[in-house]
Amino acid sequence: MKFGPRATRESEDCLLAHTIRLADGALKKGRRLSGDDIARLLAAGIEEIVVARLEIDDCHEDRAAERLARAADGGGLTLEPPFTGRVNFQAAADGVLVVDKAAVDAVNRVDPALTLATLPAWSRVARGRMVATAKVIPFAVGETSVRAVEAAAARAVRVAPFRPRKVAMVATVLAHLKPSVMDKTRRITEARLAVSGSTLTSERRVAHETGAVAEALGALSHCGADLILVFGASAIVDRDDVIPAAIRAAGGRLVHFGMPVDPGNLLLLGEIGKVPVIGAPGCARSPSENGFDWVLDRLMADCPVTPEDVMSMGVGGLLMEIGSRPQPREETARAVPQPRKVAGILLAAGRSRRAEGVNKLLARIDGRPLVRIAAEHALASSLSRLIVVTGHMHADIRDALAGLDVDIVHNPDHAEGMAGSIRTGVQALPADADAAMVLLADMPRIDAHTLDRLIAAYRPEAGRAVVVATAGGRRGNPVLWDRAFFSALARLEGDIGARHVIGENAGMVVEVEVGEAARLDLDTREALRAAGAEPVDAAAAQD
Numbered sequence: 001m002k003f004g005p006r007a008t009r010e011s012e013d014c015l016l017a018h019t020i021r022l023a024d025g026a027l028k029k030g031r032r033l034s035g036d037d038i039a040r041l042l043a044a045g046i047e048e049i050v051v052a053r054l055e056i057d058d059c060h061e062d063r064a065a066e067r068l069a070r071a072a073d074g075g076g077l078t079l080e081p082p083f084t085g086r087v088n089f090q091a092a093a094d095g096v097l098v099v100d101k102a103a104v105d106a107v108n109r110v111d112p113a114l115t116l117a118t119l120p121a122w123s124r125v126a127r128g129r130m131v132a133t134a135k136v137i138p139f140a141v142g143e144t145s146v147r148a149v150e151a152a153a154a155r156a157v158r159v160a161p162f163r164p165r166k167v168a169m170v171a172t173v174l175a176h177l178k179p180s181v182m183d184k185t186r187r188i189t190e191a192r193l194a195v196s197g198s199t200l201t202s203e204r205r206v207a208h209e210t211g212a213v214a215e216a217l218g219a220l221s222h223c224g225a226d227l228i229l230v231f232g233a234s235a236i237v238d239r240d241d242v243i244p245a246a247i248r249a250a251g252g253r254l255v256h257f258g259m260p261v262d263p264g265n266l267l268l269l270g271e272i273g274k275v276p277v278i279g280a281p282g283c284a285r286s287p288s289e290n291g292f293d294w295v296l297d298r299l300m301a302d303c304p305v306t307p308e309d310v311m312s313m314g315v316g317g318l319l320m321e322i323g324s325r326p327q328p329r330e331e332t333a334r335a336v337p338q339p340r341k342v343a344g345i346l347l348a349a350g351r352s353r354r355a356e357g358v359n360k361l362l363a364r365i366d367g368r369p370l371v372r373i374a375a376e377h378a379l380a381s382s383l384s385r386l387i388v389v390t391g392h393m394h395a396d397i398r399d400a401l402a403g404l405d406v407d408i409v410h411n412p413d414h415a416e417g418m419a420g421s422i423r424t425g426v427q428a429l430p431a432d433a434d435a436a437m438v439l440l441a442d443m444p445r446i447d448a449h450t451l452d453r454l455i456a457a458y459r460p461e462a463g464r465a466v467v468v469a470t471a472g473g474r475r476g477n478p479v480l481w482d483r484a485f486f487s488a489l490a491r492l493e494g495d496i497g498a499r500h501v502i503g504e505n506a507g508m509v510v511e512v513e514v515g516e517a518a519r520l521d522l523d524t525r526e527a528l529r530a531a532g533a534e535p536v537d538a539a540a541a542q543d
Contacts, residue, residue, distance in 0.1 A: 001140045002053040008041045014051035015139045030061075030084060030139060058140040061085030064114065068107070069134040071150040072116055074098070074158030077131070085136035089118075091125040093161040094196070094503070096301040098122070099132075103156035110152060111145040113137045118157055120316070124195070124297050125159060126503030132157045160301035162196035168225035169200055170216045172208035172242070174233035185231055185285045188463045191507035192293070196300035201225065208233045213246035221250065221272040227299060228277045236266050236279050243279045244268060252277060256307040260314035264291020269305065287463035287508055288484075289319055340434040341384040342455050342480065345425030346374055346406075348441040349391025349414035359393055361441050362400060363528050369400040371441045378439060379404060380448035382455055387428050388441075389421040390414075419492035426489045435460075436489075437480040438498075445517035446478060454480050457512050464510040466502060469518035475502075475511065476518030482508075 006014065016031045022044050027037055033051070041049065054060065059067070062082035069079050069087035076095060080088040091097070099121035107116045118132040125131055169189060171182050182205065190200050202220065206212040213230070220228050232243050239257050247254060252272030257279075259267050263286075268279030276299055284292035294313060298305050348361055348371045361371040368376075371388075378386045386406045390397045391414025398408055411424040422438060429436055435458055439446065450469070457467045458480050465482035468475050479498070481489060488501050502509055 001055060001058050001138065003138075004050060005048050006051050006053070008038060008047055008049050011049055011051050012038050014053045017050040017052055017139075020046065020049065052139040054140045057143045059143050059146045061136040061139050061141070064136045064141050064146045065134045067146055068114060068116060068136075068149050068153060071153035072103075072107070072132070072134065072156045074100075074155035076159030076161055077157065085139070087134045088130050089132035089134075089157060091127050091129050091131050091159045093127050093159065095125060095159045095161040096122055096297050096303060097125050097131050098158050098160050098303065100154065100156040103152060103154045106152035106154075107149045107156070110148045111141060113141045114145060114149050116149075116153070116156070122294065122298065124293075124504060126500055129500050129504065131159065160303050162198075162300045163302055164197035164199070165193075165226040165300060166201045166224060167193055167198055167227045167229060168220040168223070169203045169229045169231065170213060170220065171203060171205045171231045172213060172233045173205055174208050177233040181285070182231075184462060188285065188287050189229065189231075191287065191463045192296065193507075195507045196297075198227075198300060208242055210242050210245045210249055213243060214249035217246055217250040217252070217272060217277065221252075221275045225275060228272070228275060230268075230277065230279045231285070232279065235282050236268050244270065247272065247277055247279075256310050259291050259295075259310045259317075261291030261294060261317035261319065263288075263319060264294070264317075267291050267295060267310075269295070269307075269310070287460070287465065291317070291319075340458065341430070341432055342382070342435045342437055342458065343385040343387065343429050343433040344378045344381075344383040344437050344439055344451075345422065345429070346371075346378060346386060346388045346439045346441055347418065347421045347425070348374075348397050349389050349411045349421045349424075350418075351392045351415070359396070360528060362393070362396060365444060370444055371397055372400050372404070373444045374439060374441045374446070375401055375404050375406055377444075377447045378451060379406070381451035383437065383451065384433070385430055387425050389425045389428075391421065416493075419498075422492050422498065423490050426486050429486070433483060435480055435482050436486070437478050439478040443477060443517065443520060445520055446514075447517075450514050450517060451478070453514065454478060454512050457510050458482070459510075460484075463508055465508040466505060466510070468502065468509060468511050469514045470511045471514065471516050471518040471520075473511075473513070474519060 011033055012035055014033055016027055016029060016033055019029045020027045022040055062085060065085050065087045066082045073079060076092050078090045078092045097119055099118050104116050113136060115135045186203060193200055204216040206216050230243050236243050239254060244254050247270040250272055252270050255269040255271060257268045259265060263283035264281050266281040270277040280292055283290040295305050362369045388401060388406045388408050389411050390408060391411045394410050409424055409428045411421045413420040454467045454469060457464060460482045465484060467480035469478055470476060489498060492498055
């Protein structure tokens with residue numbers, strides 16, 4: 001490929017290196033210049049341009065990216081059409097991302113112009129999530145390099161789909177362990193299993209004794225269970241402790257004990273016949289991510305877990321700063337529960353494109369703009385603070401909120417879509433916010449009572465870290481997010497909101513049925529009139 005300045009008259013069929021804006025429209029970077037394009041450039045007085053001229057053995061960026069992506073596709077993926085030298089890989093189903101690191105490294109060492117990037121191996125992914133991307137940096141690359149990366153890629157990336165399992169559980173009992181704790185453990189486990197479509201088919205609660213546990217394990221291994229989980233009332237501290245001894249007594253064997261993941265160090269892997277058995281570490285009673293999840297996800301996706309696999313989990317295995325947790329053997333004072341602070345983020349930045357020249361947020365019902373109605377409902381609820389994100393017609397939205405105790409922040413990138421407004425709102429949250437509720441300003445029937453019901457359902461200690469309003473079982477808005485998700489919300493892109501984050505954390509989602517209010521947003525003039533709103537012309541509002 002030849003790259004550099006060239007006389008415009010001699011540039012037909014070359015690729016334009018940089019976008020050129022003309023009076024009658026732009027010629028974009030990467031465009032293959034036609035005779036008409038050359039005439040337009042010359043008419044504008046542009047005698048020289050920077051172009052790329054492909055040679056006979058060059059492969060165009062889109063074709064090269066497509067060939068690399070197809071070579072790296074190991075299954076369970078959907079490849080997007082190539083565009084500007086890029087092909088994105090999306091998960092075709094919920095599952096686990098499997099990556100051949102050596103093959104990916106081999107691809108990236110062939111030629112700096114050809115790149116392959118993925119999410120971390122063994123990530124849990126939801127259907128539709130982008131998991132990898134093949135990107136060609138220049139406008140074209142040599143055929144020799146393309147063939148080399150095709151050979152190196154070796155189906156390096158795949159998504160292993162989750163397969164629903166029948167799971168049985170044994171829970172041991174000691175005097176200090178309250179039944180309420182065991183009930184909570186069951187609920188959290190059921191939520192974890194739901195991510196893969198699996199179900200907890202039976203639970204046996206037995207004495208924390210080798211014989212009792214062995215009897216329960218033996219019975220469950222012969223009753224159709226695909227996996228057995230064991231939660232001990234006392235932690236496993238040795239290969240000869242009660243639970244490992246019970247696995248052996250039931251005719252099984254130990255596969256591995258201990259893992260370099262914290263929390264999760266005390267996980268035990270075993271099997272009875274062909275049925276895997278996991279001795280759960282104490283942290284598996286919590287919905288927070290821990291080493292138990294890493295092993296469970298792989299098994300649910302038909303990915304075997306060997307001792308070598310477990311011992312390779314150390315890099316990235318520190319999931320929580322140890323200093324922030326009480327030491328296991330220390331007696332800690334029971335903290336007095338404090339009310340949780342849930343802040344609100346009211347999205348009011350959109351252009352109301354579907355409303356045909358009307359800013360729907362300024363439409364009035366009984367003399368009040370929709371955005372003010374939404375803000376007043378939020379302020380009447382138990383939300384600790386309300387942040388309003390503005391964008392289009394910022395000054396008019398601000399004036400519509402005059403006199404209300406809200407924090408107004410402007411999203412300069414509001415034209416990029418909803419994600420930018422969510423990012424802006426998250427960045428403005430108070431440092432002490434335990435959670436944030438994202439609200440839409442065009443939903444006037446979401447009142448204070450509804451918001452308080454969502455807040456009441458928020459119980460992160462019970463695995464209810466994301467609360468979603470529903471209408472007839474269909475998810476809508478608002479959505480409440482625990483602060484553990486703030487970093488994910490701050491990385492959103494595009495105009496689809498955070499649906500994929502909900503999909504990836506299905507086990508931590510609780511739904512609250514609120515009726516049609518959860519899905520009633522007023523996007524069009526017709527919808528506004530049907531709701532009794534008086535549209536205000538966007539041009540008139542700005543006058």
